[in-house]
Amino acid sequence: MDLTLTDAPPSEAERDAVDRVLGPPASGWDGGARDSTVDSRIAHGGHHARGRRHELLPALWAVQERAGFISPGALGYICRRLTVPPAEAYGVATFYALLSCEPRPPRVVHVCEDLACRCAGSQDLIAQLEEQVGPEGTLTADGAATWFRSPCLGQCDRAPAAMLTVAGDPATEDVLAPTSAGAVLAVLRGGRAPAPPGVAIPQQGDPSLRLLRRVGIVDPASLDDYRAAGGYQALRNAVSLGPEGVVREVKDARLMGRGGAAFPTGVKWEAVARQSARPHYLICNADESEPGTFKDRAIIEGDPYALVEAMTIAGYATGSEHGFIYLRGEYPAAHHALHHAIAEARSRGLLGADVMGEGFAFDLEIRKGAGAYICGEETAIFNSIEGLRGEPRNKPPFPVTHGVFAKPTAINNVETLVNVLEILSRGGPGYAETGTEASTGTKLFCLSGHVERPGTYEVPFGATLRDLLDLAGGVAGGRPLQTILLGGAAGGFVRPDELDLPLTMEGARAANATLGSGVIMAFDDTVDLPRLLMRIAAFFRSESCGQCVPCRVGTVRQQEAVARLLSGRTRGGVDGELALIAELGQVMRDASICGLGQTASSAIESAITRLGVFSGGAR
Amino acid sequence: MTPLLPKRMIEVEIDGTPVRVFEGQTLLDACRKVGVDTPTLCYGDTLEPKNACRVCVVEVEGARVLAPSCSRKAEAGMKVRTDSDRVRHSRRMVMELLTSSVDLSTTPDAAGYAERYDARPDRYGPAAAPNPDRDRLRAGHHVEPDGDTAATVASALKDDNELYVRDYGKCILCYKCVDACGSQHQNTFAISIAGRGFDARISTEHAIELPESACVYCGNCIQVCPTGALMFRSEHEHRAAGTWDEAAQTVTKTICPYCGVGCNVELHVQHNEIVKVTSPADHDVTRGNLCIKGRFGFQHVQRR
Numbered sequence: 001m002d003l004t005l006t007d008a009p010p011s012e013a014e015r016d017a018v019d020r021v022l023g024p025p026a027s028g029w030d031g032g033a034r035d036s037t038v039d040s041r042i043a044h045g046g047h048h049a050r051g052r053r054h055e056l057l058p059a060l061w062a063v064q065e066r067a068g069f070i071s072p073g074a075l076g077y078i079c080r081r082l083t084v085p086p087a088e089a090y091g092v093a094t095f096y097a098l099l100s101c102e103p104r105p106p107r108v109v110h111v112c113e114d115l116a117c118r119c120a121g122s123q124d125l126i127a128q129l130e131e132q133v134g135p136e137g138t139l140t141a142d143g144a145a146t147w148f149r150s151p152c153l154g155q156c157d158r159a160p161a162a163m164l165t166v167a168g169d170p171a172t173e174d175v176l177a178p179t180s181a182g183a184v185l186a187v188l189r190g191g192r193a194p195a196p197p198g199v200a201i202p203q204q205g206d207p208s209l210r211l212l213r214r215v216g217i218v219d220p221a222s223l224d225d226y227r228a229a230g231g232y233q234a235l236r237n238a239v240s241l242g243p244e245g246v247v248r249e250v251k252d253a254r255l256m257g258r259g260g261a262a263f264p265t266g267v268k269w270e271a272v273a274r275q276s277a278r279p280h281y282l283i284c285n286a287d288e289s290e291p292g293t294f295k296d297r298a299i300i301e302g303d304p305y306a307l308v309e310a311m312t313i314a315g316y317a318t319g320s321e322h323g324f325i326y327l328r329g330e331y332p333a334a335h336h337a338l339h340h341a342i343a344e345a346r347s348r349g350l351l352g353a354d355v356m357g358e359g360f361a362f363d364l365e366i367r368k369g370a371g372a373y374i375c376g377e378e379t380a381i382f383n384s385i386e387g388l389r390g391e392p393r394n395k396p397p398f399p400v401t402h403g404v405f406a407k408p409t410a411i412n413n414v415e416t417l418v419n420v421l422e423i424l425s426r427g428g429p430g431y432a433e434t435g436t437e438a439s440t441g442t443k444l445f446c447l448s449g450h451v452e453r454p455g456t457y458e459v460p461f462g463a464t465l466r467d468l469l470d471l472a473g474g475v476a477g478g479r480p481l482q483t484i485l486l487g488g489a490a491g492g493f494v495r496p497d498e499l500d501l502p503l504t505m506e507g508a509r510a511a512n513a514t515l516g517s518g519v520i521m522a523f524d525d526t527v528d529l530p531r532l533l534m535r536i537a538a539f540f541r542s543e544s545c546g547q548c549v550p551c552r553v554g555t556v557r558q559q560e561a562v563a564r565l566l567s568g569r570t571r572g573g574v575d576g577e578l579a580l581i582a583e584l585g586q587v588m589r590d591a592s593i594c595g596l597g598q599t600a601s602s603a604i605e606s607a608i609t610r611l612g613v614f615s616g617g618a619r
Numbered sequence: 620m621t622p623l624l625p626k627r628m629i630e631v632e633i634d635g636t637p638v639r640v641f642e643g644q645t646l647l648d649a650c651r652k653v654g655v656d657t658p659t660l661c662y663g664d665t666l667e668p669k670n671a672c673r674v675c676v677v678e679v680e681g682a683r684v685l686a687p688s689c690s691r692k693a694e695a696g697m698k699v700r701t702d703s704d705r706v707r708h709s710r711r712m713v714m715e716l717l718t719s720s721v722d723l724s725t726t727p728d729a730a731g732y733a734e735r736y737d738a739r740p741d742r743y744g745p746a747a748a749p750n751p752d753r754d755r756l757r758a759g760h761h762v763e764p765d766g767d768t769a770a771t772v773a774s775a776l777k778d779d780n781e782l783y784v785r786d787y788g789k790c791i792l793c794y795k796c797v798d799a800c801g802s803q804h805q806n807t808f809a810i811s812i813a814g815r816g817f818d819a820r821i822s823t824e825h826a827i828e829l830p831e832s833a834c835v836y837c838g839n840c841i842q843v844c845p846t847g848a849l850m851f852r853s854e855h856e857h858r859a860a861g862t863w864d865e866a867a868q869t870v871t872k873t874i875c876p877y878c879g880v881g882c883n884v885e886l887h888v889q890h891n892e893i894v895k896v897t898s899p900a901d902h903d904v905t906r907g908n909l910c911i912k913g914r915f916g917f918q919h920v921q922r923r
Contacts, residue, residue: 001806004833006824072825085808085833086824088801094813094822097759101825136760151759371759372815389812394670394690534763542759546792546812546819549672550709553716556770556817557743563766571744580742587712590685590705591673598684 001050001083010077013169017066018074021058022081031080049083054405056084056387060093061329061368068108068167069100084387095389095545097150097371098165098329106167107145109176109184110330114291115485115535116156116448116521120178125160128181133188145188151373151539152291153177153330156448156521157455163330164193173332196333199302202455202472210442211418212458215302220337223344226305232350234424238313239358241424243273246317250420252428254440259285259376259413260490260516260595262505265420268410271400272318275408282320283385283404283411284311286327286334287369287376290488291539292519295444296414298456300327300334303418304341308364310417312345312355313424315362318410323362326381328369338366373543377594378411380545391545392594415444415518435461439504447472449521450479459503466499468520479524483611487516489536490599492606513606529613530566533604537562540600551597554588558601565614574614581605629695634702646677646688646699655701658710658732660717661793662689663843665906666803669794674713674732678703685709711736719743720771720817722789725847725858749773749788754826758815770817779828782836782915784855787820789848796821796840796849804908809834838914842897842907851895864889872899875913880904882913893917 010018019025025032028039030049059082063074070093079086093099098110111129113122129147133140136148153175155161161177164187174193176183187193203209204216219225226232238246251266272280284307288296300307311323327335342364345351353361367385369375375384379393382404403409419441423431432440439461445468448454452473459468465484475481481496491514494501501511508515523532537559546552561577561584564570570577585601592598607613626641631649638653645668650657661672670687677688680698685705700706714733718740723729733740747768750756754774764770777785794812801808809832813822823832841849850858857863868889875882882905885897896914900907 001808002833004809006827006831075824085801085811087808087811087822087833090822090824091811091813095758095815097757097815100757102755102757148760394687396692538761538763541816542761544816546814546816547671549674549713549716549791552792552817552819553720554712556720556764557716560743560764560766560769563764565766567765567767569765569767571742583708583712586705587709587716591676591709591713592684593670593673 001045001085003079003083003085005076005079005086006072008071008073008076010071010073011067013066014063014071014074015077017062017169018059018078018081021062022052022055025081030083031077045083052082053084053387054385056082056089056092057367057370057384060089060099061370064099064370065165065167065171066169068106069102069104071103075101082387092387092389095372096369099370105139105144105146107188107190108165109145109147109188110150110153110163110165111147111184112151112153112155112159112161113149113535114152114539115489115532116152116292116454117160118532118535119449119523119527120159122160125179125181125184129184132181132185140188142190144190147184147188150330151542152289152293154288154294154297154328156292156294156446158197159448159454163332175330175332199298200455201298201302201457202453203457209458210422211299211415211444212302212456214306215298218303220302220304221340223305223341223348226303230425231305232309234421235309235313235350235356237424238316239356243317243319246313246424247273249423249428250317253423253431255416255419255423255431256439256505257413258415258419258443258518260290260487260514265412265416268400268412269314269318272320272408272410275401277401277408279322279407280318280320281404281407281409282311282315282318282323283378283381283409284323284325284414284417285376285378285381285411286325286414287381288414288517289328289373289376290490290517290519291536292448292485292488292521293446293517294448295446295456295518297331297334298444299414299418300331301337304334304337305345306418306421307338307414308341308345308351310420311364312351312362313420314410314412314417316355316360320410321361321363323364324385324404325364325366326369326375326385327366329371335366335368342366372545373539374545374594374596377596380594381411382409389545391547392596394593436502436504436506438506443503443515443518445503445518445520447520447522449485450476450524450527451522452476461504463503464499465494465501465503465520468503469499469522475522475524477524479526482523482525482527482529483607485519485521485523485603487514488519489539489603490595491516491519492602493611495610514602529607529611530562533607533613534559534562534566536603540596544596544600548591548593548597550587550590551592551600554584554592554597555600558584558588558604562604578608578614581608629693631693631695631697631699633699640693642693644693646679646686646691646693646697647675649693649699650677650688650701657688657701658728658735659689660726660729660791660845661795663795663845665900666795666798666843669798671793672713672717672791674710676706676709677701678706707736711738714738715740715743717791719746719769721791721846722773722786723791723846725789725850726791726845743769745769746771746773749775751775753787753818753820754822756814756818758818761818772817772820774820777829780830780836781852783838783841783852784850785821786848786850789846790821791846792819792821793845795843795845799839799843799908804906805835805837805839807833807835807837810840836911836915837909838896838911839908841914842900842909853894857889857894868894875909877912877916882909884909884913886917892921
């Protein structure tokens with residue numbers, strides 16, 4: 001490939017940041033100092049050089065973290081190192097909200113403006129920032145900091161939330177949750193972030209807990225403590241069963257994916273294991289970005305070895321030697337915990353070329369997302385890992401045959417994977433005794449908004465919405481419940497009279513609702529529902545990848561229609577706007593490439609049809 | 620390309636009519652074989668289908684969502700509806716969404732499709748003022764609209780070289796120019812999609828001007844552009860002056876005189892002046908592609 005690069009050189013810091021991720025350049029051909037005695041005789045390029053494309057996102061992250069933005073010189077150097085055309089690298093960099101190709105100060109605070117944080121006063125917080133600093137993107141007086149609005153940061157149990165990123169060497173990332181305008185202003189002025197909140201779950205110590213039983217109790221940094229608490233027994237059981245035996249147990253358990261689509265995990269694993277094409281890959285989807293979702297964070301921060309062990313089992317069962325954990329970029333504490341756990345497991349022979357001396361290889365690599373909800377879509381993850389724009393692919397072909405790097409790929413959500421530990425401890429049939437016939441096992445739910453005790457909860461499938469609300473202490477302050485958002489922004493609203501809804505896959509389906517990612521967000525009677533819908537519409541407009549017309553333009557037209565309903569300046573009256581929203585919803589559902597577009601209208605439409613918002617129902 | 624081995628034939632049903640197609644052919648191929656006229660915008664027969672515009676969607680019996688006929692491979696026994704209410708709805712809405720956000724005045728067929736499906740783009744309100752910063756928009760951020768006007772992709776004409784102009788206010792983001800510039804045809808990679816969502820746009824790195832970029836002016840992007848967003852300077856100037864007259868044009872197919880490859884060129888001549896050059900897409904060597912000489916090197920012919 002004949003690269004045309006601009007003359008802008010990288011700074012020493014940018015070059016160093018890239019070289020730390022990619023290693024030093026091998027020759028003048030890939031960005032090193034030119035040595036005419038060698039470089040004029042040997043050309044390093046071709047497939048080998050282009051084969052490093054998947055390192056593009058880590059390299060862009062390295063520069064972003066060191067310099068605070070990606071300058072033309074830095075982008076050019078990355079392109080030289082990886083043999084990537086600069087236009088394509090720019091296309092990738094500008095796809096992600098946490099990367100910037102425009103100059104940015106080193107210190108940036110991302111302030112959550114999403115649903116749960118709204119219930120906790122984020123709008124006031126943002127108004128104060130606008131008053132004291134200026135609109136988002138305004139530099140502080142010293143020019144060293146700025147702030148931006150952010151979609152859901154996954155900290156809804158401790159809202160309102162913000163994330164501070166400070167570029168440098170080392171770069172730091174800290175979550176501020178719960179936070180306040182004063183605290184955000186303090187870090188904008190250069191103050192240190194307060195110590196990160198510890199992992200806590202409201203049910204801590206409850207003996208009925210399974211997936212969460214170690215969270216908050218066992219030291220997440222200690223492999224010995226994890227083993228003492230039963231860790232790595234499941235992997236031993238797996239090895240004694242053999243790969244087919246593991247798949248059989250998972251099928252007997254009737255485990256269904258917890259990411260939202262509820263696909264049978266055993267069927268997926270079996271299909272991947274049977275593919276003759278090699279290598280196979282395993283990917284853990286830890287990009288939970290659905291507004292109101294934070295359950296995977298609780299597991300990764302509180303019990304990271306569980307995920308490492310579960311993925312090792314999944315790798316063993318599917319014949320994958322390499323696993324990726326695609327972790328959302330807004331989870332610094334989870335990243336740290338997981339990074340440590342992987343290193344520990346590797347040093348003890350629990351990952352690597354010969355896992356536990358059992359003769360199979362498996363290793364793990366974290367890939368850090370960079371602020372794109374769409375990268376929770378499985379095929380978008382493949383593209384993101386490969387160093388392409390995180391746009392979903394058309395299906396078919398499906399991931400089991402053509403996944404990441406066009407190889408057979410098993411991709412599962414964090415919660416799905418850790419369930420496998422339970423299955424191998426209890427046996428598939430034993431696992432299936434919990435829950436209902438069609439929804440086996442336990443389920444994690446993310447309670448947030450106006451509830452007394454927000455947090456991650458675990459209950460057997462079959463519990464009702466009321467049970468969960470009661471577990472969380474009911475509506476905060478005893479106020480009347482206005483509505484519950486079930487399943488996240490891609491889910492739907494349900495009424496206060498529907499609390500007996502059984503939270504199972506089949507129960508939700510029968511009620512024309514979805515469990516989605518397990519979001520249960522309660523809103524009391526003070527919430528301005530139309531404004532909330534405007535935020536949901538804005539979310540999908542911001543997060544659409546832009547690939548297909550129904551979603552790219554439909555999410556904009558949907559937002560404009562909601563805006564008109566808010567302003568009262570409707571076209572064709574309220575009924576006309578509601579009809580328009582329904583028409584937009586149908587084309588997005590029918591004709592979008594992926595699940596984002598297909599669900600971009602579901603919450604808004606449910607508020608209209610189920611709650612009667614805009615037509616005299618809920619206020 | 621001609622298949623080297625005999626391929627299996629499979630049978631599908633299009634609107635109740637059985638049709639046999641080669642394994643590997645698409646539903647669009649099947650539709651065309653039975654004479655069902657299917658609208659397409661982003662489809663280009665020399666490129667891998669990108670299925671981004673979704674105007675060609677059809678309803679496959681038993682499927683939850685509609686399928687893009689341009690890329691969905693026919694499978695034995697598929698029963699396909701091309702004119703159901705759902706199909707008509709999606710096609711109408713796609714045309715409404717595009718017409719209300721993009722200048723389709725030079726997109727052949729767009730007006731016809733909009734009329735066929737009864738699209739009413741006006742109902743989204745008057746067009747919003749163009750955003751002068753479209754090249755610098757941040758992913759994941761936008762200014763909240765008031766709904767009084769409809770956002771569009773209108774942006775300033777990019778007029779930075781002697782040979783062609785780029786008017787991305789006419790761009791439907793079909794990805795064809797990117798694919799033609801990249802690995803599918805030219806392997807130059809001068810352009811990519813930048814940004815995200817409604818703010819996604821075709822761009823060079825850092826939106827630098829074409830002469831600074833990797834562009835080699837092969838014009839293969841113009842060849843595949845379905846909207847006129849990429850246009851020969853000569854065509855652009857004629858259109859601006861109101862002198863563009865396709866009815867008065869002749870197309871002469873000849874062979875490029877510059878080298879020995881022998882690419883076919885089609886000279887579009889208006890009033891004895893070459894106004895643009897294309898290349899036959901069905902030519903099995905060049906597939907519509909040319910180099911800068913064949914595409915733009917025609918001035919010497921008309922020096923007088």
